[in-house]
Amino acid sequence: MSIPIQRTVLFLKRAVLFFMILSGVSAVAQTGRGTIRGTVTTADSKPAAFVTILIKGTNRGSLTDETGQFTIKNVPTGPQSLLIFLIGYQPEEHTLQVQAGEIVAANVQLAETAQQLDEIVVSGLATNRFAQKETDYIARMPLKNLENPQVYTVIPKELLKEQVAVSINNALSNATGAAPVTYPAGGFGITSRGFSTGINARNGLETAASRSSVDIGNVERIEVIKGPSGTLFGSSISSFGGVVNLVTKKPFETAQTEVGYTFGSYGLNRFTVDVNTPVNAEKTALFRINAAVNRQNSFLNYGYNNTLLIAPSFSYKVSDRLTVLADAEYLGVNQTRSTYTRVTAASGIDNPAAIPLDYRKSLYLDDANAITTASKFFLQANYKLSSSWTSSTLFSFVSENAKQSYQYYPTWISPTSVARNILIYGPIYNNYTNLQQNFTGTLTTGPIDHKILLGVNYRFYNGEFNYASSGSRFVDTVNVTKTFTALNKAKIDQFMLTYGSVIPFGVSDQSTYSVYGSDVLTFSDRLSAMLSLRLDRYDYKGVSGTDAYGQTSLAPKLGLVYQLVKDQVSIFGNYMSGFQNSAPVNQPDGSLLVLRPIYANQSEGGIKAEAFGRKLNLSLSYYYIAIKNATRTDAKSFTYQDGEQVSKGFEVELIANPVRGLNLVLGYAYNDNRIVKASDASISGNKAANAPTNVFNGWLSYKFQGKVLKGLGLGFGGNYVDKNFLTTANTYYLPAYTALNGTLFYEQPRWRFGLKLNNLGDQCYWDLYGSPQAPRNLAANLTVRF
Secondary structure, X not given: OOHHHHHHHHHHHHHHHHHHHHOOOOOOOOOOEEEEEEEEEOOOOOEOOOOEEEEOOOOOEEEOOOOOEEEXXXXXXXXXXXXXXXXXXXXXXXXEEEOOOOEEEOOEEOOOOHHHHHHHHHHOOOOOOOOOOOOOOOOOOOOOHXXXXXXXXXXXXXXXXXXXXXXXXHHHOOOOOOEEEEOOOOOEEEEEOOEEEEOOEEOOEEOOOOOOXXXXXXXXXXXXXXXOOHHHHOOOOOEOOEEEEEEEOOOOOOOEEEEEEEEEHHHEEXXXXXXXXXXXXXXXXXXXXXXXXXXXXXXXXXXXEEEEEEEEEEEEEOXXXXXXEEEEEEEEEEEOOOEOOEEOHHXXXXXXXXXXXXXXXXOEOOOOOEEEEXXXXXXXXXXXXXXXXXXXXXXXXXXXXXXXXXXXXXXXOOOOEEEEOEEEEOOEEEEEEEEEEEEEEEEEEOOEEEEEEEEEEEEEEEEEEEEEEOOOOOOEEEEOOOOOOOEOHHHHXXXXXXXXXXXXXXXXXXXXXXXXXXXXXXXXXXXXXXXXXXXXXXXXXXXXXXXXXXXXXXXXXXEEEEEEEOOOEEEEEEEEEEEEOOOOEEOOOOOEEOOOOEEEEEEEEEEEEEEOOOOEEEEEEEEEEEEEEEEEEOOOOOEEEEEEEEEEEEEEEEEEOOOOOEEEEEEEEEEEEEEEEOOOHHHOOOEXXXXXXXXXXXEEEEEXXXXXXXXXXXXXXXXXXXXXXXXXOOOOEEOOEEEEEEEEEEEEOOEEEEEEEEOOOOOOOEOOOOOEOOOOEEEXXXXXXX
């Protein structure tokens, strides 16, 4: 029998066995279950990625991740046999004892080397590499995607690597419904369900990225949680559109080093290093450090972005009950800010494409720059209280500092003339301290199983804010049809010395005390419900001109899930609440308007599927978000809290691996976000700002499977973002755009080379704040592992 036929027969045998075991039904009762967690390594002590692991005689199983780690939950108690599947080999079997509520360690070393395993994986079962939905952060407890009544997108590092992504904007373009935006202050965000959503969470705790930017060198994956999420995350982390949570790289038990170099258009030079090592022979102490140096010029004739990232992390298993994880991150940024364009009615300009300025030309010289730093420290202690309950104590401190930030605000005052204005921000610092305590566990009351989360959180913020402004004066006015020079720092500083002044802006200390809880009730192996509630007490200490005040908010979250096909298809519905605390407003007549917390309530229903051995991952949902007490300002600068806003639409996400080597990611979102009622009648019925109606993302990649081309792959995809408005007046819009990208890569066990061509159509387009994006450009990456 020829080798191809042998492989085909072996493949069919393993596939039959694989599906037989998946379809097996355990005779053990559903109550009293445990967890198996472990690592699979090769004979040369390398992590074994994408190895299939099943529990014999049950429908429980998992795939190892890229670090060789796996977790299988809800395992029946008693002796269990782990089956480790490698195509072309007999399955390996390992027996262990599972206790109720216990986490059993199962570390397996294969007889094959890393190179042999790579050959097996390439010629073996297909894997849905980009469908990695397992996470404990979304619900703040272990909960499967099919059990969770909330929609979320997970962007894994495997997808980012394949796309040669070097920026957070590149990465977030993979989230369903997300249109990335760069803010004039230096931060990043996306639109989600019609609302702006910043990058405010890191490993589930508060972070800051409003002024210091973000580097993805320490990012393991990105989780984009959809809809108002104030119940579990609070108002400082979530928006009415959802939460963006960065999950950082953690230490693991195998020594491994990865070095990468990326170069490309506009002087791109990026160097990354990832070193992981056990500290002791017992592998109870683990250390990992990630670092990145990035240098790149703007596609404009002036501008640049230089960053330095250093991110060490350390974990220590003190005992069988206690594990401690500490990680830190330093990010230094020296860059030019993006331009925020304003127009007057006299200009006749209603979109950036109508501006009579060369697309690649800047109005400002790049010595008027921004220098910022961010320092972040996180500490987590997990303690096993009993076989069923775990305590997690978390502490975080984030300090974001802007030494200086020259920000560009040109105003077009005629069809060809622009008044150049600039604001200088700094020194600014923002400090965020969070202390959080969570208890998670399981219990049974009669026929109902419970997964419970109980938590408290204390948040303290303090800061300082200074900026220099010349008021309504412009530095100068230029006619762009004639010769002009870019505005430099010396001229700006002299202008500010003559006309401007440094203005300290009062920043109050703020404290938030939170209590929250969640109970996932399992009525049967198909039907479950989630009941969650959060109570927040927000204290504003007050500054000169504004008295101290406090607000109390109550945010519920309810969800229902029914599995139409066990562990494959579920239907779900949810009701969720988000809120924003608002400071009192000093009215023009001297009165003080005390605002109530602004609430957004979402109702949603849909379907999720993880079918055909998880080769198909699908979510489809319709949502309706209502805001009843939004704030509005009239023409006389009086503020009212009588606005009403409705955001509704549907989302579809498909992640599939239809045949071996072929992977597909598709996302489509339709959103209609409108001002239903406002104190200014002229905007009632208008579209909300930064809320495109249609957003599409897609990525298709293929890795060749034959011996001749093994390791070679191709990828193609892109994004479409519909026309949207910069303000609720709906007078200035940002044109729709389609940005297509392609990649070619060659991968071997110890090295990888990727070539990426961005914006294949060389389209001129602008993000949601009107910032021009790069024309066609190239990036190439070489990564070496040892």
